[in-house]
Amino acid sequence: MEFSAQQIADILGGAVEGNPDIKLSTFDKIETAGPAALTFLANPRYSNFLYTTDAGAALVSRDFTPTQTVKTTLIRVDDPYASLAQLMALADQMLNPQPSGIEQPSFVAEGVAIPADCYIGAFAYVGAGARLGEGVRLYPQTYIGRGVTVGEGTIIYPGAKIYHGCKIGRNCIIHAGVVIGGDGFGFAPTPDGSYNKIPQLGIVEIADNVEIGANTTVDRATMGRTYVGQGTKLDNLIQVAHNVEIGCNTVMASQSGIAGSAKVGSNCMVGGQVGIAGHITIGDRVNIGAQSGLHSNTADNQTIMGSPAINARKWMRNTGYINRIAELFERVNQIEKTLKNQ
Amino acid sequence: MEFSAQQIADILGGAVEGNPDIKLSTFDKIETAGPAALTFLANPRYSNFLYTTDAGAALVSRDFTPTQTVKTTLIRVDDPYASLAQLMALADQMLNPQPSGIEQPSFVAEGVAIPADCYIGAFAYVGAGARLGEGVRLYPQTYIGRGVTVGEGTIIYPGAKIYHGCKIGRNCIIHAGVVIGGDGFGFAPTPDGSYNKIPQLGIVEIADNVEIGANTTVDRATMGRTYVGQGTKLDNLIQVAHNVEIGCNTVMASQSGIAGSAKVGSNCMVGGQVGIAGHITIGDRVNIGAQSGLHSNTADNQTIMGSPAINARKWMRNTGYINRIAELFERVNQIEKTLKNQ
Amino acid sequence: MEFSAQQIADILGGAVEGNPDIKLSTFDKIETAGPAALTFLANPRYSNFLYTTDAGAALVSRDFTPTQTVKTTLIRVDDPYASLAQLMALADQMLNPQPSGIEQPSFVAEGVAIPADCYIGAFAYVGAGARLGEGVRLYPQTYIGRGVTVGEGTIIYPGAKIYHGCKIGRNCIIHAGVVIGGDGFGFAPTPDGSYNKIPQLGIVEIADNVEIGANTTVDRATMGRTYVGQGTKLDNLIQVAHNVEIGCNTVMASQSGIAGSAKVGSNCMVGGQVGIAGHITIGDRVNIGAQSGLHSNTADNQTIMGSPAINARKWMRNTGYINRIAELFERVNQIEKTLKNQ
Numbered sequence A, B, C: 001m002e003f004s005a006q007q008i009a010d011i012l013g014g015a016v017e018g019n020p021d022i023k024l025s026t027f028d029k030i031e032t033a034g035p036a037a038l039t040f041l042a043n044p045r046y047s048n049f050l051y052t053t054d055a056g057a058a059l060v061s062r063d064f065t066p067t068q069t070v071k072t073t074l075i076r077v078d079d080p081y082a083s084l085a086q087l088m089a090l091a092d093q094m095l096n097p098q099p100s101g102i103e104q105p106s107f108v109a110e111g112v113a114i115p116a117d118c119y120i121g122a123f124a125y126v127g128a129g130a131r132l133g134e135g136v137r138l139y140p141q142t143y144i145g146r147g148v149t150v151g152e153g154t155i156i157y158p159g160a161k162i163y164h165g166c167k168i169g170r171n172c173i174i175h176a177g178v179v180i181g182g183d184g185f186g187f188a189p190t191p192d193g194s195y196n197k198i199p200q201l202g203i204v205e206i207a208d209n210v211e212i213g214a215n216t217t218v219d220r221a222t223m224g225r226t227y228v229g230q231g232t233k234l235d236n237l238i239q240v241a242h243n244v245e246i247g248c249n250t251v252m253a254s255q256s257g258i259a260g261s262a263k264v265g266s267n268c269m270v271g272g273q274v275g276i277a278g279h280i281t282i283g284d285r286v287n288i289g290a291q292s293g294l295h296s297n298t299a300d301n302q303t304i305m306g307s308p309a310i311n312a313r314k315w316m317r318n319t320g321y322i323n324r325i326a327e328l329f330e331r332v333n334q335i336e337k338t339l340k341n342q
Helices: A005-012 A044-051 A082-096 A312-322 A324-339 B005-012 B044-051 B080-095 B314-324 B325-341 C005-012 C042-049 C080-095 C313-324 C323-342
Strands: A015-017 A037-040 A057-059 A071-078 A180-183 A187-189 A195-197 A204-208 A215-220 A225-228 A304-306 B015-017 B036-042 B057-061 B074-076 B179-182 B188-189 B195-196 B202-206 B216-220 B225-227 B303-305 C016-019 C036-038 C057-063 C072-077 C180-181 C185-191 C195-197 C203-206 C217-219 C225-228 C303-305
Touching: A005 A015, A005 A057, A005 A082, A037 A082, A044 C313, A057 A082, A082 C185, A082 C195, A180 A204, A180 C323, A187 B080, A195 B080, A204 A215, A215 A225, A304 A312, A312 A324, A312 B325, A324 B325, A324 C313, A324 C323, B005 B015, B005 B074, B005 B080, B036 B080, B057 B080, B074 B080, B074 B325, B179 B202, B188 C080, B195 C080, B202 B216, B216 C217, B303 B314, B303 C185, B314 B325, B314 C323, B325 C323, C005 C016, C005 C057, C005 C072, C005 C080, C036 C080, C057 C080, C072 C080, C180 C203, C203 C217, C217 C225, C303 C313
Parallel strands: A037 A057, A057 A071, A180 A215, A204 A225, B036 B057, B057 B074, B179 B216, B202 B225, C036 C057, C057 C072, C180 C217, C203 C225
Antiparallel strands: A015 A071, A187 A195, B015 B074, B188 B195, C016 C072, C185 C195
16 A cells, blocks of 8 residues: 555645655654655654654644754645544555454344344354444454444444443444443442442443443443443543443543542543542533542533642642742741741 | 332331322432432432422431422331332342353363353353352353352353452352452562562452452462452452452442552442552551552551541641642741841 | 472572471461461561461571571572572462363464464454464463464463454463553544544554553554563553553553553553653653652653652652641741731
């Protein structure tokens, strides 16, 4: 697979600056790209590499102004990262054809209809009453419990498990090892100190275009549903507890956790290893720094950080002061001496 | 499935206040319940919803005194949450009959006896010398290693894996993706900077009535055993390292981790994302706030918070002061100016 | 299996002090060892147990000087922990013979050659174009995607999944539930607030002698590779994001996470629940305390702690001062009063 810089510019509606005939057959990062690679410059942090890269060509923004001589061919586009994504999707389709057909042995319960264009990998399990949309791809060793619905075009990677009754939307991507619909963590204490299990009778509902990263867990509701809204993207190893509701187009980085019955709004950006306490409400467009801990309701449009989380700028100032706290003790010691000697 | 408020009160030994004949066919949260739903009020945080809920009936405490007009039928019981659990367990039995029989293909090593009322799901693997108690349910794609013991009535959900030699008690619930008995993280450094693996020859022993959440990992001991005591409940994505010992009836929320050889007592409550250092001892009835870090031994009956964890009240006070640290610097600046000008 | 203290000393090149004929048939920790057990003393924290242990014999350092009477037989060696590891490896080979052969049903794509001494467990899946080295052991329910390479002697435990195109080195140990090669978390925002997926076209490459703990996830690169260097050991439930590079012989404890494109050097020791931000570089021989958060580049040979991480000693001092912050406020109050009254 090989394209010229001009062919790529034509696909993207971009403009070539340099050699339009240079042949490109791969993608690579700007630091390591060789002459056959197309690279890109989206993050200014990497702009110095543009002057030294061996890449055959680079996608740059239309308004990018070089500060040194550039030897690589430039392809100017509106949004280099979006253009890259567009090209990579094309390449992905060509390089990684999706599997189809039904591999054996697999287990499909009696009465379950498998649309013609689905893929059912070996050792996949589809329980009674499950409904699969067109083009669903169940990779090997996946588990689809009794009565589960999987919307058209959704891909479920190896070993992901969906417990009974849960609903997965259309065009979702569920990565390997994900567990959807395990029991929420609900127990009633008894007088002798032991716990009685609260049965978890609800479900998980995942809307359309959601992606869920490897080994993330989304628990079923005690009653009603645990909900992940349309277009939301969850990274790996995230915990979503019972009865949590997440809005649309929220992105959450790895190892974050949301405790029971919390609500997280739409278009939020949540850093890694964040903890969100149970029963609180986080608004829309909230940005949460990595490792933060949220203990209380948070209004729309906040940028917060720390544990307990506060305004991110205030957190940074506090952090600076804390790093000078030894100095402050020393200054107070001095003041006290001065006063004593007065 | 439909019950009247009176039928439900009779099951629970409760008293109806309102319409005893109202028909209830589902459970729901107080905020969203409709006329066919039974709801409950256990957490005072939600009491305002009682006056506006559309629920057909609500379980409330015998001593609950409404402060406004209540239109829903009340069923008064000693402990609304425990009563709810009791009803939900009944509903669960009716709605979610447990599977039974041996699905094919599954793999049972020669010589392993499967009691008549067990469930062995498709693609489950039972290794040589494994012993399964009566009523054990192995869901599809589970792995039971060589010589593993699983006590009667225990349920192991899809894709959970138990390495060789480990012992699981009776009436346990092991959720999807759990790994029990993986090698502890033990390596001996060598002079060239590389590491030699310390073989992990011990086992994991899980006592009766333990529940372990999805994708949690419990490592086998270097020698001896890693132990989880009776009635303890571990949430999802928890790490329990080699040679850890956890007492009875301790509940630990998601994404917490216990490092090697640490001991955690009985009846503790551990919040989410907590870290417990290796080789330390945590007493009984210790409450640990979310995201805490424990570096040293902790006596019985403490409530602690923070990293490093301290008394929770002190932690809250400190947090308040830290949020005023900029002010303190400013005040010290002023004092120094005043003294300079004296 | 039984050895005398003298036989063990001969294997290790050690010297017996006490009864050379005592028979030993198991290993145990010094606190709990009985008369048939060999124990060891490596961590001085446990030295008091040496005087009370019931162990038949104990490995101790050649230069260990008892401070009380020792009743157990001592076997003096250069490095008790390394000697223990050596003996345990011998015991492991005798007690836990590795499985071999091909169990059925398993799935091996047409054209894939399985070397004679491999083990392919039941329900394992080997995709088209995969290459397995000699002695590879694929436990039940493992998934080896299209075009994956697994080097000789590598063990992949039950239910681990390797996505297409990834490369695993020789003599690696990949524990149950590990996911290697899931899509990196890359999305391009669109004007309407939704996200377009950036296809992740790169791979994961794992060098030789790497061990990866249960349910850890290592994402494939956007382009190029995500890399884990030779001899590195990752504990359970760790997240390694796309395009991360980790050097050689680095050990990382459970539940830590490394964000996209970060570089971590060689011979580092990373505590549990640490977060490393994206696009930063951590040098060689860096020691990072548990629960730290790294936001910026870190030079070689640092010992750091906290979030944001600073020099560990400074962090400890700061922590001490923070615990006295209430006192400092009170002292400043007093000073202000004094000045007001002057």
